[in-house]
Amino acid sequence: MFPEQLHYNVAPFIDRFVKWLVSAWGPFFDGLSNLVLQMLLHIEHFLKWLPWWAWILIVTLLAWRLTHNWLKTILPGVLIFTIGMFGLWEVAMETLGIVIIAVLISLVVGIPVGIAMSSSERVNAVITPILDAMQTMPSLVYLIPALMLFGLGKVPGVFATVIYALPPVVRLTNLGIRQVSREVQEAALVFGASRWQMMKEVRFPLAMPTIMAGINQTTMLALSMVVIASMIGAGGLGEEVLKATNRVAVGKGFEAGWAIVVLAIVIDRISQAAAKSWEPPQN
Amino acid sequence: MTDANCSDTLVEINGLWKVFTDRPVDFDLQYEDAMENLEDNGAVVAVRDVSFQVKRGEVFVIMGLSGSGKSTLIRCISRLVEPTQGEIIVKGQNVLEMDEQQLLEFRRYETAMVFQHYGLLPHRNVIENVAFGLKLRGVSERERNERARTAIARVGLEGWENHYPSQLSGGMRQRVGIARALVQETDLLLMDEPFSGLDPLIRREMQDTLIRLQKEVNKTIVFVTHDLGEAIRLGDRMAVMRQGQFVQQGTPEEIMNNPADEYVERFVADERALLSGKGRQPVYFPSKSRLTKKAKSTSPSAPLAAAGAEVK
Numbered sequence: 001m002f003p004e005q006l007h008y009n010v011a012p013f014i015d016r017f018v019k020w021l022v023s024a025w026g027p028f029f030d031g032l033s034n035l036v037l038q039m040l041l042h043i044e045h046f047l048k049w050l051p052w053w054a055w056i057l058i059v060t061l062l063a064w065r066l067t068h069n070w071l072k073t074i075l076p077g078v079l080i081f082t083i084g085m086f087g088l089w090e091v092a093m094e095t096l097g098i099v100i101i102a103v104l105i106s107l108v109v110g111i112p113v114g115i116a117m118s119s120s121e122r123v124n125a126v127i128t129p130i131l132d133a134m135q136t137m138p139s140l141v142y143l144i145p146a147l148m149l150f151g152l153g154k155v156p157g158v159f160a161t162v163i164y165a166l167p168p169v170v171r172l173t174n175l176g177i178r179q180v181s182r183e184v185q186e187a188a189l190v191f192g193a194s195r196w197q198m199m200k201e202v203r204f205p206l207a208m209p210t211i212m213a214g215i216n217q218t219t220m221l222a223l224s225m226v227v228i229a230s231m232i233g234a235g236g237l238g239e240e241v242l243k244a245t246n247r248v249a250v251g252k253g254f255e256a257g258w259a260i261v262v263l264a265i266v267i268d269r270i271s272q273a274a275a276k277s278w279e280p281p282q283n
Numbered sequence: 284m285t286d287a288n289c290s291d292t293l294v295e296i297n298g299l300w301k302v303f304t305d306r307p308v309d310f311d312l313q314y315e316d317a318m319e320n321l322e323d324n325g326a327v328v329a330v331r332d333v334s335f336q337v338k339r340g341e342v343f344v345i346m347g348l349s350g351s352g353k354s355t356l357i358r359c360i361s362r363l364v365e366p367t368q369g370e371i372i373v374k375g376q377n378v379l380e381m382d383e384q385q386l387l388e389f390r391r392y393e394t395a396m397v398f399q400h401y402g403l404l405p406h407r408n409v410i411e412n413v414a415f416g417l418k419l420r421g422v423s424e425r426e427r428n429e430r431a432r433t434a435i436a437r438v439g440l441e442g443w444e445n446h447y448p449s450q451l452s453g454g455m456r457q458r459v460g461i462a463r464a465l466v467q468e469t470d471l472l473l474m475d476e477p478f479s480g481l482d483p484l485i486r487r488e489m490q491d492t493l494i495r496l497q498k499e500v501n502k503t504i505v506f507v508t509h510d511l512g513e514a515i516r517l518g519d520r521m522a523v524m525r526q527g528q529f530v531q532q533g534t535p536e537e538i539m540n541n542p543a544d545e546y547v548e549r550f551v552a553d554e555r556a557l558l559s560g561k562g563r564q565p566v567y568f569p570s571k572s573r574l575t576k577k578a579k580s581t582s583p584s585a586p587l588a589a590a591g592a593e594v595k
Contacts, residue, residue: 016402028399187402191416192391205406209500280405281447 018148031276033155036101040154042151043097044097052084059266066273076269079262086255092263095236098154099267102161102222107215110166114173114211124174131167139164139225143232157226157234165222172214176207205278212275218270223264237263293470293503294337294360301330301355301527321562330366331527337520339356339470342497342504344514346550347524353507356524357475360505361394362386373471391420395464399476403448403463409435410444410517414460424584427466434466435459437499438492454485461493465500479509490516511554515539523547 022029050058061078065074083092117124142163146156180203188202204211230238237260244253285395304326322328329352337343346501347353356360358364359475371378372440373393381389395416401414410431438458448456453485457477464472478486490513497504508514514521515535522532531543539555542548 002327183398183402184404185401186363187396187398188404188415188419190363190390190394190396190473191463192387192389192419194387194419197419201415206404281449 010254013207017110018145022148029149029190035148036046036105036155036158040097040101040158043100044094047091047093048096049098056080059270062270063273066270066277072269073208076266083259083262086258088240088258088259089238091240091256093258095223096263097218098161098226098229098234098236099222099263102158102165102226103159103215103219105162106166106218106222107167109162110169110214110218111173111211114170114214115177117170117174118177118203127170134163135167139228140146140199140231140237143229147232152233156232156236157229160229160232161222161225161234164225166219168217168221169211169214172217173207173211176210176214177203179210180206206280208278209275212271216268216271219267220264222268223260227260290572291339292336293339293341293374294343294505295370295372296336296360297334297370297372299330299333299356299359299371300328300365300367301352301359301364303327303329328360328527333524333527333529335522335532337503337505337530339503340501341519342517343507344506344508344518345509345524346511346514346521348509351524352527353509353524354475357473357505357507360473361390361396361469391416392467393469394471394473395467395469396473396475397457397460397477399479400548401448401460402460403456405448408445408447409440409451409459411449413466415463416467430466431462434462437465437496438462452485453481454489457481457489458492463498465496469519470503472504474504474506476507476509478513486513493517497527511550512557515554523550 056077059080060073063076064073073108083089113127116128139160142160143156146160146163150156150159185198185202186199193201226234226236227238227241230236230242237256239255241253241260244250244256293350302321304321304324331352333356335343345353345356355364359366360373360378362381366379369379373389376393378386378389404415405413409426413434414422414427415432417430422430431537432444435441438461440455440462443451443455448459451459457480460477468530478489481489494517506514506517508517518535520532520534521538523530523538523543525546531538531547533541538547539551542551
């Protein structure tokens with residue numbers, strides 16, 4: 001066995017660090033927590049306020065606008081209808097609320113970080129391993145610090161979800177901007193584009209299809225993490241799955257699982273179609 | 284530099300060097316030894332002590348084969364490529380001494396450029412592409428659309444304003460590129476092999492368009508090409524470039540009649556053969572001889588003169 005003398009643990013230091021964070025930065029985390037909670041409640045309130053048929057109508061219209069294909073238009077509405085049919089409408093809206101806010105936070109943080117990575121090799125070299133770590137770490141691990149900093153409930157659920165869902169949008173923003181053709185950038189430069197104009201007029205719009213793919217990935221990951229986050233009290237569909245698992249209620253578990261899949265399919269299809277509308281026109 | 288002719292010299296380049304290297308260059312470029320030493324260490328000397336002047340309203344053609352440094356040279360003028368040493372004076376301003384903001388203004392108001400690969404914005408339509416430079420200057424949308432329309436008409440693209448680059452042919456894309464440069468109304472126009480990517484018929488047509496436009500707008504043009512025929516057709520004066528150096532400078536006639544060395548002689552013999560092969564008039568359509576030349580010259584080792592001799 002490994003010699004006893006060489007045993008050394010970093011766990012106590014990390015514990016102490018998190019404890020220090022909680023005590024020294026307590027007010028900050030409280031404020032942050034409050035802010036996120038308020039935003040979340042507003043979004044949730046709105047989602048639940050909108051009647052179910054209005055939802056189906058909106059989704060159907062959106063699908064028609066984006067796809068112009070009648071099967072792809074009908075399907076999302078029908079799928080959403082089944083969520084209500086199983087009596088899971090309200091919890092599905094809770095899940096959707098957390099996904100929306102987690103994605104919003106991810107974009108606000110992720111897109112600027114991606115832009116910074118694309119314009120500096122040094123930033124790129126620092127951030128890339130962090131993203132790698134975020135993606136390889138088991139998602140349950142994020143629950144612990146989120147729990148310590150924000151306690152039980154929806155807010156730590158949101159933060160754990162953000163950490164898990166952030167990497168794709170950062171990576172794909174970076175990639176998309178790096179892929180912008182050198183020739184187009186050179187032309188913009190010679191006509192006197194400032195750094196800001198280059199980003200706003202050339203690099204960002206041309207990277208947009210790739211960035212949209214990143215947003216789509218981030219949304220999908222957020223949805224899958226929200227289910228796990230229900231273990232620390234985030235509520236929503238994940239909680240239904242958890243309850244069903246604990247009681248070995250296979251049927252209930254299926255219904256809740258189905259609702260999650262439906263949300264995933266609908267969000268995925270709509271955001272992919274939206275991404276396509278950003279691509280420059282071909283012949 | 285400060286002689287009486289200064290006022291009608293628009294561009295003046297003195298002792299320009301561009302060395303591509305991964306370490307800072309701090310050497311005295313005057314010494315041949317220093318250069319050789321540098322090249323042994325993996326540096327590439329793209330532009331080697333080049334000097335020339337371009338007068339207002341003149342078309343100055345830089346001709347050279349690929350890898351001769353001509354594209355690097357033209358990019359130095361607007362500092363898309365940062366020169367290693369030398370002097371670039373445009374309208375009396377030293378371009379290399381400009382700070383970031385001055386350079387931005389210089390690029391916006393004093394130069395415009397046309398590229399071989401067009402460099403159009405794929406997500407913007409023709410009119411937005413043409414008006415792009417004006418947008419960067421902060422011109423209002425109404426005014427820039429109006430001016431863009433005039434420029435589009437000038438290059439013969441009316442009715443295509445709302446099409447996207449991907450919907451246009453190569454020749455039409457380059458017309459957009461030219462319109463985008465013209466709309467800037469700058470004195471100096473830089474053209475980097477603008478017609479090289481086009482097939483011979485269209486190339487001819489575009490050359491004629493440029494000659495017509497030049498009569499109308501009378502710009503000062505620095506034009507880069509690998510085609511001596513094009514250089515002779517378009518240039519008021521020209522330079523032959525090889526391995527970063529100007530081998531010869533002069534009017535096309537001077538170069539045709541008195542090639543400075545064997546290298547230039549090979550080009551000239553080839554071009555002469557082309558012209559005499561089909562009588563005195565310029566070749567308007569790709570005749571057999573022209574095709575023969577193109578086919579031969581694609582192989583880098585085939586001496587150009589040999590191809591010309593065959594046609595004779």
